[in-house]
Amino acid sequence: MKEHLHNIYTDDLADVEGYRRFIFIGSFIGCSFLLLFSFIDYFLFDLYLDSAVEAIGAIVLFIIHRIETKRPAQLWPVILGIVTVALVVMVGTFASPSANGYVVWLSLFPFICFLLLENKKAFILSIFLNVLFVVALIYFSVYYPEKGFNIYGIVAAAGALTCGTILAWAYADNRTKMIHLLAKQAKTDALTSLLNRRGLMSSFNLYIALYKRHKQDLCVFILDLDNFKLVNDSFGHDVGDVLIIECANAIKSELRDVDCVARLGGEEYIGILPNTSLEEAEVIAHRIKKTIEELAINLPDNSCVKITASIGLTCTSENRVSFDALYKSADQALYKAKNNGRNRVVLAEKTVTS
Structure with missing residues (x-):
């Protein structure tokens, strides 16, 4: 793989x-x-x-x-x-x-x-x-x-x-x-060294081909940093960039070698989890959320910046096979996570889990 x-x-x-x-x-x-x-x-x-x-x-x-x-x-x-x-x-x-x-x-x-x-x-x-x-x-x-x-x-x-x-x-x-x-x-995001959208689409095409051949579950999550604009406005873009890089590293640390993560721009990340059930993907998403929640960026004045993340999670189904369909489903779940207080994982078409 x-x-x-x-x-x-x-x-x-x-x-x-x-x-x-x-x-x-x-x-x-x-x-x-x-x-x-x-x-x-x-x-x-x-x-x-x-x-x-x-x-x-x-x-x-x-x-x-x-x-x-x-x-x-x-x-x-x-x-x-x-x-x-x-x-x-x-x-x-x-x-x-x-x-x-x-x-x-x-x-x-x-x-x-x-x-x-x-x-x-x-x-x-x-x-x-x-x-x-x-x-x-x-x-x-x-x-x-x-x-x-x-x-x-x-x-x-x-x-x-x-x-x-x-x-x-x-x-x-x-x-x-x-x-x-x-x-x-x-195909690489210059700031985080993650895949960009072009690289993500190439990876997705491979994953979806394997999904269709082996009928294995494929999960997709969208992660958005909470109140990131406030961090940028308060501490400057340099601190914001460091935070984006550290969050990217935190996400990668919780994923397997076969998984794929990309930065779509700004503070939004998207991950692909092949051969993973929705329940297993939910566990991974919670681990990622917790790791980001524990991050602390130290500043010169000895203070630190912390941030949380909201995650929308979805899985392939008969009517959700294309990238657009999976992205839309995960994005809707992310929207629910934002509206329900942020710093949480929401599964598509399921109830909120904090």
Whole structure:
């Protein structure tokens, strides 16, 4: 469960449809160019081997293109497409009367691998292609010396390929870390480090899917700090911010690892309790209320600020499955808690409990 929740940070920013579109368009463009080169080499330059290899490459890319029109992007067509284009470039390079000038194109493939694949798989495929390129260079330097390859050229090519792979890996690793950081920031409340509304909705979608699959209870609570505006007006926003942070920590301390809590803004928090009955959730809510009630924020003049919280609690039912329905139900319970004296827990459609 925790691994699923960790992946939530990046799932929304991972543009799966955009990636699929990129492969779809890229395979079509690659297929078109290879087919064009195949005709040019065959009819204009009598390069029959080059033409045949390019035609085969065009067919493979066309198949990948057709696959991408029928189903979501998968790993093996991407790897097959990269290997196909690499082999076409290799054949074109070594079949050319003067191959030295074309070797530089081989150093682009590590970047292509890291652009289209996850870092670990891209690194493995890059090493495989690099080894393949170097072995081919050694073979042609031994059996076809007229191509101009020698030991110095092989070492230089191997060094260039290695440097290209390292640079591509460094760039991709930094890009991945930045994506994770930006994704986390996009779903995290800056003041409390809790989830914000966007992060909460991603978590809720996972929880509700598990609820529908396993038919386990799912409870939601809304917590609002009592008379928080009065605290802000009396002691200033700095003290108010400290109070919000301490209350967030207090809520987290009473929840399990599988539970989820978010700050919706101001002094309002919302929590999701999966696989929890309404009775169990009520016990948790009372613990949270008591912990907040015992908080004390010390001030420079040796006085302290204390606060209480009201909590509205609800649970999934046949007509309460969506986030809006659960939120509305918990909010109505919270409204009753406020109207009945604050500092209490109210269950949706049930009587008040102090």
